[in-house]
Amino acid sequence: MTLSRTTKSSKLLHYAAPAIPLSMLLMPPIMYIPPFYAIEMHLSMTVVGVIFFFARLWDAVIDPLVGSLSDQTRSHWGRRKPWIAFGVIPLLVSAYLLFQPPKTVGPAYLLIVIFFFYLAWTIVQIPYLSWGAEISDDYRERNRVVGFREGGTMVGILLVTGVPALVFYNQVPTLRQILGVFFVLTVILLPLTTLIALWRVPDTSGENFEKTSILKAVRILSTNKPFLRLIFGTFIIWLAVYIYNAGIFFVLEKSLQFSGNNFLRVVFLQFLIGTIATPAIVKLAGKFGKHVVLAGAAVLTAVAFTALSHARPGNTTDVVLFFSVLGLTISPIWVLPTALVADAADLGELLGGGKKEGLYMAIYNLAMKIAIAASVGIALPLLSYLGFNPSQPVTSNGTQALHMVALYLPTALLLLGALVMVRYPVDAKAHAAIRLDLDEHRQRLGISK
Numbered sequence: 001m002t003l004s005r006t007t008k009s010s011k012l013l014h015y016a017a018p019a020i021p022l023s024m025l026l027m028p029p030i031m032y033i034p035p036f037y038a039i040e041m042h043l044s045m046t047v048v049g050v051i052f053f054f055a056r057l058w059d060a061v062i063d064p065l066v067g068s069l070s071d072q073t074r075s076h077w078g079r080r081k082p083w084i085a086f087g088v089i090p091l092l093v094s095a096y097l098l099f100q101p102p103k104t105v106g107p108a109y110l111l112i113v114i115f116f117f118y119l120a121w122t123i124v125q126i127p128y129l130s131w132g133a134e135i136s137d138d139y140r141e142r143n144r145v146v147g148f149r150e151g152g153t154m155v156g157i158l159l160v161t162g163v164p165a166l167v168f169y170n171q172v173p174t175l176r177q178i179l180g181v182f183f184v185l186t187v188i189l190l191p192l193t194t195l196i197a198l199w200r201v202p203d204t205s206g207e208n209f210e211k212t213s214i215l216k217a218v219r220i221l222s223t224n225k226p227f228l229r230l231i232f233g234t235f236i237i238w239l240a241v242y243i244y245n246a247g248i249f250f251v252l253e254k255s256l257q258f259s260g261n262n263f264l265r266v267v268f269l270q271f272l273i274g275t276i277a278t279p280a281i282v283k284l285a286g287k288f289g290k291h292v293v294l295a296g297a298a299v300l301t302a303v304a305f306t307a308l309s310h311a312r313p314g315n316t317t318d319v320v321l322f323f324s325v326l327g328l329t330i331s332p333i334w335v336l337p338t339a340l341v342a343d344a345a346d347l348g349e350l351l352g353g354g355k356k357e358g359l360y361m362a363i364y365n366l367a368m369k370i371a372i373a374a375s376v377g378i379a380l381p382l383l384s385y386l387g388f389n390p391s392q393p394v395t396s397n398g399t400q401a402l403h404m405v406a407l408y409l410p411t412a413l414l415l416l417g418a419l420v421m422v423r424y425p426v427d428a429k430a431h432a433a434i435r436l437d438l439d440e441h442r443q444r445l446g447i448s449k
Contacts, residue, residue: 007136007144014200015135016148017193018084018128021186023156025095025121028182029114031160033098036175037110047107051114053373059118060369063126067362068214070127071355078203079358080131087123088194092187094120099179126365130358131203133342139431140286142339147282150335154275159185161268220353226426227344227360233420234337235367237298240413241333242375244305247383247406254394255402257314266323273327274334281332290336290343291424297332298418302411304329309403337364343426343434350438379405 034052038045066083073079094117101109135145163185164178221227252258285293304325311318338361345360386401388394394402426434 007141009148011201012135012145012148014197015132015145016152018190018197019149019152020156020159021189021193022125022128023153024160024182024186024189025091027157027160028099028179029117032175032179032182033114036179040175041101041105041110043105043107043110048110051107051111055111055114055118056369056373058115059122060366060373062119062122063362063365063369064359065362066122066126067130067358067360068217068356069358070130071217071358072214077198078131080127080134081198081203083127084124084131084194085198087120087127088190090116091120091124092190095186096183099183100176126358126362129338129361129365131201132338133345133357133361134204135201137346137435139290139343139428142342143282143285143290143336146335146339147278151275151278153334154271154278154331157271158268158275161264161271165264214359217348217353217356217359220348220351221356221359221363224344224348224351224353226347226424227341229420229424230337230340230344231363231367233417233424234340234364235371236413236420237294237333237417238368238371239375239378240298240410240417241301241330242372243379243413244406244410246375246379247402250383250388250390251308251402251406252319254388254390255313255399256311256319258316258319262316266319269320270323270327270330273324274331277328277331278335281335285332285336285339289427290340291421291427293332294336294340295418295422297329298414298421300329301326301333302414302418305407305411305414309407340424340426343431346431346434346438347426350434350441382409 029052034048037043038048070079070083073082075082077085094113097113098117101113132145132149133142136142160182163181164173167173167181168177249263252263281293304322308318308322311322341360341364342357345355345357348360349355382405383401386397386404388398388401388405392398
C-alpha cells in the first residue's frame with residue numbers, strides 16, 4: 001500500500017501543501033474569534049466562553065465518527081479523497097460566516113456557525129491526517145511524510161502571525177480586518193492546494209483489505225497497549241504545552257515586563273526556527289527512533305521552561321533566546337506523534353482490528369482536544385487560587401503563582417510524558433517485524449499489500 005519505499009519529495013510537497021491553509025483556519029478560533037465576538041460583535045464574554053466550550057465538545061465527539069466513516073468508505077478514489085473533496089467548500093463557507101458575520105448577530109448565530117465550522121473542519125482534517133498515515137508503511141519514511149506536512153502547518157502559523165503585521169504596517173487594524181485577510185488567503189490557497197494534492201498524490205487506501213466492524217476495531221484498539229501508552233504519553237505532553245500556552249502571555253507581560261505588542265514577533269521567531277529545524281528532526285527520528293526524539297524534546301522543553309523562570313525582568317535578549325531555543329525543542333512534539341499513531345495502527349490491524357487509520361487518528365485528535373480544554377480549566381482557576389490577578393499590578397506572590405502554573409507544572413508534566421514515551425515499545429525493529437507479520441497475514445487472506 002505504499003507509493004514507494006522512498007516517496008518522491010515532490011509528492012510529499014503536494015500532500016503537505018493543504019496543511020498551510022488548514023493551519024491558517026485552525027489558529028483564528030484560538031487566537032482571534034473569541035475576542036472578536038466579545039469585543040467587536042458585543043456578545044457577553046461568558047456567553048462566548050460557554051459557546052466555545054460546547055463547540056469544542058462537539059468537535060471532540062465528531063472526530064471518532066468521521067474517522068470511522070472514512071475508514072469504511074469504498075470508492076474509486078480511495079477512502080480519504082472523497083471526504084476531503086466534499087469538505088472543502090463547506091469549510092470555506094463556514095469560515096466566511098464565522099470570520100465575516102453580519103454587523104449584528106446574536107449568540108444563536110455564533111453557536112450554529114461554529115458548530116458548522118468544526119464539522120466541516122473535521123470532515124477535511126481527519127481524512128487528511130489518515131491519508132498521510134497510508135502514504136507509506138515504512139517506519140522511517142513516515143517521518144518524512146509527517147515532517148513535510150507539519151512543516152506546512154508551521155508555514156501556515158508563520159503566515160497567521162506575520163501577515164497581519166505586514167498588511168497593516170503602521171496601522172491598528174480591527175479584528176474583523178485581520179480575519180478578513182485570513183479568509184482571503186485561505187479561499188485562494190485551500191482549493192488550490194487541495195486540488196493539487198488530490199490530483200498528484202495517490203490514495204491507495206481503497207484497495208482490498210480485511211473487512212472489520214467498527215465495534216471489533218474499537219475492542220482491538222482497547223487492547224493495543226502500545227497505542228494506549230502513546231495516547232497517555234502524548235496527552236500528558238500536550239497538556240503541559242497547552243497549560244504553558246494559557247499562561248505564557250501573563251508571564252511575559254506581568255513577570256518579565258515584556259511588551260505584549262512584541263508577543264507575536266517572538267512566536268513568529270519560534271515557528272520560523274521550528275520550520276527550519278524540521279528536516280533535522282526527521283533525520284534524528286530516523287536514526288534514534290521517533291519515541292526517543294519525542295521524549296528528548298519533552299525533556300529539553302522542560303529545561304527551557306525552567307530556565308525562563310530565571311530570566312531577567314525587562315531583558316528582551318533573555319526572552320528572544322528562550323523562544324529561539326523553544327523553536328528547536330518543541331517542534332518534535334508537533335511533528336512526530338501522528339507518525340507514531342500510524343505505526344500503532346499497523347499493530348492494530350495485525351491484532352485483527354482492520355485498517356482503521358482514521359479511527360486511530362481520531363482518537364489521537366480527541367486526546368489532544370481534551371488536553372486543550374483541560375489546560376484552560378486547570379491553568380486559569382489555579383492562577384486565581386494562588387493569588388494572581390491580571391487586572392492588578394503583579395506582586396511577588398503573583399509572580400510565584402505564574403511560575404508555578406505556567407512553567408513548573410508544565411515542566412513536571414513534560415518529564416512524566418517523557419518517561420512514558422521513552423519506554424514506548426514500537427521502535428524501527430519492532431515495526432519491521434509487525435510489517436512482516438502483517439504482510440504474511442494479508443497473503444493468507446488473499447489481500448493486496
